[in-house]
Amino acid sequence: MLGITVASLTKTTTTDDLFLIPEGFEGDIQVNYNVAGAPRLAKEGKYDVIPIREDGTYDTSNPDMEYGTVTDQYFYVGQDGMRTPIPENCIHVKGNGASEIGSNITRHQYLKVTRTTCSENFRVWEEETDGAR
Template sequence: MTKRLKYTVGAAAACGLILVLALVVYLGITDASSTDDIYLIPEGYEGSIQVNYNVAGAPGLAKEGKYDVIPIRADGTFDTSKPDMEYGLVTDQYYYVSPDGRRTPIDKSCVHVGGNGASEIGSTVTRHNYLKITKTKCGGDFSAWGK
């Protein structure tokens, strides 16, 4: 194989690899999933929140457009029969809800997304989503670390 032919084959292979990688990145960006939850939190609540998924006998989740609505109880928990939470880009919305149903948006700097977990009893896997909400410690440290 001549030097020129080797160079041409190598350049074509490199261009093909770049195109394949660009396509993978493009598909990953345009087909990204998102969480799409609306958390309705009792007015004035501060502390930990735990949402439990795949709980037998618990209610499903209502929808508002593409969002699942999660009405948090006064103790900071909610159980749903939905088998699992959504994963991906966190696009959630957080609201305090007054006793008469009025919603007040919660600033994202007052929310710490704590992560997910799971527990298993027999063959039933219950998934958990953890958050923290504050009214008094809002800011970058709380949002990032929950402190």
């Protein structure tokens, strides 16, 4: 007799991430999950706080990202700690991936932020306003 088991990896229906990006940053962002020795994500209300480093990366020991409807918020953070919201048309959500070393699986979340080519095309397709890729 064959038995089938269906298990849900996560019950999250919204992503609820709060990205804190260094003021003036423009380029690719990579968040790495399940990184041994890295800090767990702090919480602000229902949001997981992801403080991006100057090089556009952040590592956390949280085993995985949340999945579902994207409800993320994005802010530039100045040296004084002041937050400035980043318009949605300046953020391109590139997707997710994973890498494996031995039995350790590290999950990756990829974004791109721009200050100079904000547009609906950038948000959806990551196209520059002059059509370059």
